[in-house]
Amino acid sequence: MLLLLAGGLHALSFAPGPVPGPLLPVLQILALALLAGAVWRSPRVRDAARAGFCFGAGTFVVGFYWIFISLHVYGEMAVWLAGLAVVLLAAALALLPAAGTAAARWLTGSPPRPGRFLLAFAAAWTAAEWVRGTIFTGFPWLNVGYAHVDGPLAGVAPVLGVYGVAFAAALVAAAVAGLVVWSAGARRLAAAAGVLTLAAGSALGVATWGITPAGEPLPLRLVQGNVEQSNKFDPALIVSTLQRHLAMATSPTQTEGFAPELVLLPETAIPLFQDQLPPHLWQPWVDGARYLDATVVTGIPLHTPAPDGRSSFTNSVIGFTGETDVADLLNARTPFRYDKAHLVPFGEFIPTGFRWFVDAMVMPLGDFDRGATRQQPFAIAGQHIAFNICYEDVFGEELLPAIRTGPNGEPGATLLANVSNLGWFGDSWALPQHLRIARMRSLETGRPSIRATNTGATGVIDARGEVVSVLPAHTQGVLDVTVQGTTGFTPYVRWGNLPVLLLLALSLVGLGVYRRRL
Known part of the structure; x- marks a missing residue:
């Protein structure tokens, strides 16, 4: 239930309203950090999948509530059927973050290693976002990158696009979770990873890319x-x-x-x-x-x-x-x-x-x-x-x-x-x-x-x-x-999603090979 509520809170980070615009990137990272912490503490892969599903369902039910308006108010669909349609859509979409968190937990290994978890969570989450934006003609609305158009990670967008921003945001969220759930030595790694990622985004934001x-x-x-x-x-x-x-x-x-x-x-x-x-x-x-x-x-x-x-x-x-x-x-x-x-x-x-x-x-x-x-x-x-x-x-x-x-x-x-x-x-x-x-x-x-x-x-x-x-x-x-x-x-116009897809493939395959050798 806590992760379902965290997912609902996460949905507030995609548009100003209840939360002021400058705070949306902070809210998105903190909410996703709750999920990252739950995945780290999951004893089994299926527990991590359950955590991802609950978080995703909360995000999509709250974030896509407006589909109910279309179906019921203007489409004159029965209330129960319109509501059920939104819930079923959210549940179907939530299977993808569930797959992402399950993959992140498996790739991290047992016992889990902090460094591998940072990369595994960021890569698996972003891969799930990419699949959601591609499969069955795609539905990439509420990609976590959109919460960061006013934050330091926005500088990643001209280089790696919204999926690159999503990767950076998931990495920072995992680092924030690490500051809470890891030992003192690993916390230094978490702090360094989070700060360097935010600094890199800010530095890239200064570039004009020849525009x-x-x-x-x-x-x-x-x-x-x-x-x-x-x-x-x-x-x-x-x-x-x-x-x-x-x-x-x-x-x-x-x-x-x-x-x-x-x-x-x-x-x-x-x-x-x-x-x-x-x-x-x-x-x-x-x-x-x-x-x-x-x-x-x-x-x-x-x-x-x-x-x-x-x-x-x-x-x-x-x-x-x-x-x-x-x-x-x-x-x-x-x-x-x-x-x-x-x-x-x-x-x-x-x-x-x-x-x-x-x-x-x-x-x-x-x-x-x-x-x-x-x-x-x-x-x-x-x-x-x-x-x-x-x-x-x-x-x-x-x-x-x-x-x-x-x-x-x-x-x-x-x-x-x-x-x-x-x-x-x-x-x-x-x-x-x-x-x-x-x-x-x-x-x-x-x-x-x-x-x-x-x-x-x-x-x-x-x-x-x-x-x-x-x-x-x-x-x-x-x-x-x-x-x-x-x-x-910009680099993104020249290369599109190819660089970020290569980053995801190298990260996931590399972690998978390393996991198999343990």
Whole structure:
């Protein structure tokens, strides 16, 4: 029960709220240290596995409580079934930290050795995080690295990515546990390991990695419609919703002399397929782009007929200007287009065998087609903007192809952009959790991020992962702001997850071989 509660406390470290932002890294390490101490004291491997399962279940039930809102409030699923779904998801995900703690205990040997435990716990925990972010299309939300975007370990992100930050955090947590449960001599080892890891993170945080400004700053407008999720797909309200977004997109600026060159609207700001919207409703959008002399970019589902008679259906982002022909918009021929590549299970595709579960909800869900792995960034006003949609920015390694130079020499992205609709999750931790995830992506890549969302968090993050400006959540408004794109590649952009995976493989295999020889 204590570890279940510790896991629930651990879940508080992924977004400010009950706990102030600067204390989140401390809370995460202390909570994980409770688990590390329990694993060290476990007499058997299965006891360590039980400890990891209880801790993980507590983390995921509390950290993902907002899934209940989506299923019950907006999906109209029965309370008992929605609650059971969250508990079962947490239990399934908790099997991975259980496997990680079991592996850490086995690799440490009997009697356990402090030095081996530090490496075994860090490597096994991080490997479990990586598996969770990969298996069954992946669900890496609440990776422990996200708790550290404001801490000294953030400096690891441009080198080894979020999994490298997770490794460092788990190592420090194991060291903190060692300060409590080890003998005096071993405590010196724990103190040295913890201090050196934190110092290394701080030192790496000073490096710029060759990231420099690219082009001129881009003036842009971000639109947050704050459309109630229960109204978003109501046929009787779609026209008024479109008019609201158009009025916000073209409203006079409150900043003297400011002229946006990009206007960005959220995911499915236009909630119909493009050919379901009559020409007389498309024309004001083209006129608005002409009036602003700007490129308008919006989320929209696309229906794209093919010459062979087959059609594709995608969750997409399109961009158009005042010169775009309405007929081209109706036929999904736009100057700029991005199709979502990493689809959400149950929301955008239905896993085999789970049709019954989807049928228990009242949601406009779809089976979408996937976009290409690398899609050309939008070239707007001297910047190259790589788009991703909602959940996609949880997968940092999947954003890298658009940042790197293309196979034919096409320029890589100077900015990242995310459009989202987290209205499905109400006024919950999902919104600030997602903002911290976006901040990690900027830390890893050295690229600023711009975000346009339905309910929050809409704002701008600079290349160092700091929030420059953000609209209050669950309010209707526009944010007129200027952002400076960047160029240059961090080590993480160059190598992705390969270095941290090699570190994990060498650590786990090396410890395993050593354990077998004892």
